[in-house]
Amino acid sequence: MRSAAPAVPLDVPPPENVQVTLGDVMLWGVLPYVVIAVLVLGSIWRYRYDQFGWTTRSSQLYEARILRIASPLFHFGILAVIAGHFIGLVIPQSWTRDVGISEGLYHAMALGIGLIAGVGTMVGIVLLIYRRRTTGPVFMATTRNDKLMYVVLVAALFAGLATTLISVFDPGITDYRETVSPWFRSIFIFQPDIAAMTAASLSFKIHTLWGLALFAIWPFTRLVHAFTAPLQYLFRPYIVYRSRGKRGAPGAVPPRRGWAPVGTPDRDRKGVPPQ
Template structure:
């Protein structure tokens, strides 16, 4: 059993299994930890810009990977979308989305590292998962020059066959990407690792659709940073 088969033929199933089972168990047993842990009340302006860039970018990246990798080749052929066009579309759209996401992620990381109050309320996991995502974005952007060397879409077909082979339980799926660049392999491996640790991080909020918030009743109490003015009774006691 070679390393390539373990990494790209076995590890994907381990990551997907932990993702599914871990998310279900956490939602069932620890619903109060199923949240974003937002620090908006501590510093809003930088959060808004960073969050918008980051979320727009990551949603576009996720949609592009999902559609691009899991749509069968026969469907693209039916709509007469050439592999070369699809490759260039992925490079341009993915590059723009990746830059947006990276810029937003760096702003969010800057808040957590250099704002004392936010850093004190952040856990190790909050910072670690953000760093991991930024490294993954960097690897993704690093694949663009390599993809430009395969504008005919031949490399993309390999990744499509691999991804679709995983979901169709093809035992030879790992062989499709045996000879691709180590940058692609590192990008895939780290992506699978993110799926593996997903249920144990704040990323679980991505699985939520809190539409009931629109009709929620109740108030949120927030303490002011400024000291409260003394009451009349307090003044009389100090005289």
Template structure:
């Protein structure tokens, strides 16, 4: 790490660990002192037309993005080759699958962001932290799509037609952080689009515990052990009391009126 600058160490060593500490400690403190705030603060009651399209697109898309990042960044390529997945096959599948799920995710997020700005009732319940969260989330997705399209899609038609192999730079850098053996030299020669994608994603993890994104870690474990909800059918036997329509006077109220009149006459 002798060729690294101070900025390299700050960006690719210090910043990730600060974000990780904020992510872990922040969630613990949020759960300890703000359990009632541990929610997505759904705005479904304010508007449903846009939400019906944007929410499924974003959530299903981001799930595919997460799976793709786990496979591409955390699993060494030697393991995939052991199961017969060659470099070319992985690159081809990861590129086009990433483009599809990435486009769906970006489109869903765009709908959700437009909804927050266009629907006045939703805009009123939007906090400053929501705006910051959407900025980091949108930046991460946009820079990721730029990196994929510029280097993986267009790069296939340029010499050499292999695109950029981030599994030789970004992937080992992330694994070095996980093993507490950080090596920032992997990130020195990484293209700018990938760097911006990594930085905005790291910033998102930094602010994660202080946003509505905490609901991602909410797992309904106790739902499996909750008491049964008993539903009983209505019995045909309605009892001895006569059926009274809702608009009819209550006999209880009528029975109290003579007493009130008698009391008033005695006071006089």
């Protein structure tokens, strides 16, 4: 995301005049659909054949002090990051302008909120990695799959923060709402705007490629648990306890000592006095 800055000439030609190469077609026209196919089909395969592995493999039992801080930081931060990406990529520039949000105000808000969310997420993931590396039982439970997931996730987060900071010090950077956003929306109508993405700045392209890599490995890592997060817990009713009923009421079961006989066949034989 970029900060509010005075309009300057773009150092790249407008999207309609960009020369699209075969590499651009493969990266921005073919690769997104390959990633989507891997994400969807991989998730279906994982759910059908690895439901017991569809879990975060919680390690809270081994260490909870750092986890109590790192986990909320990461999860709440990543939710804010996802919300920011949704607003920036899905909502067209004209919509925010129509509701009275100027470009300067939008970018200032995006920069402030984006930096807070990004830094919080990065601090959370760094603490989680530190905990996993320094806590013996947690480290022993770490697989190669987990290590790959952490590398790609940290790289995607770092690329996003770097893009935000670069946009602060480089006011001539291309506006992602005029390049990356139209390309992103065009993917879902099966008319990828390759020229728009080709005109984007290099930092946005790197961040996008790391994001695609993250989604490609998503179904095969512990990140898949995000698809079945127990959101229903937020809306479930309070727990209702049944009353035992009054003693002596019709149909009420009389109280019994915990050590009283339960009426097994050997105790119910004739001639055996009750204890």
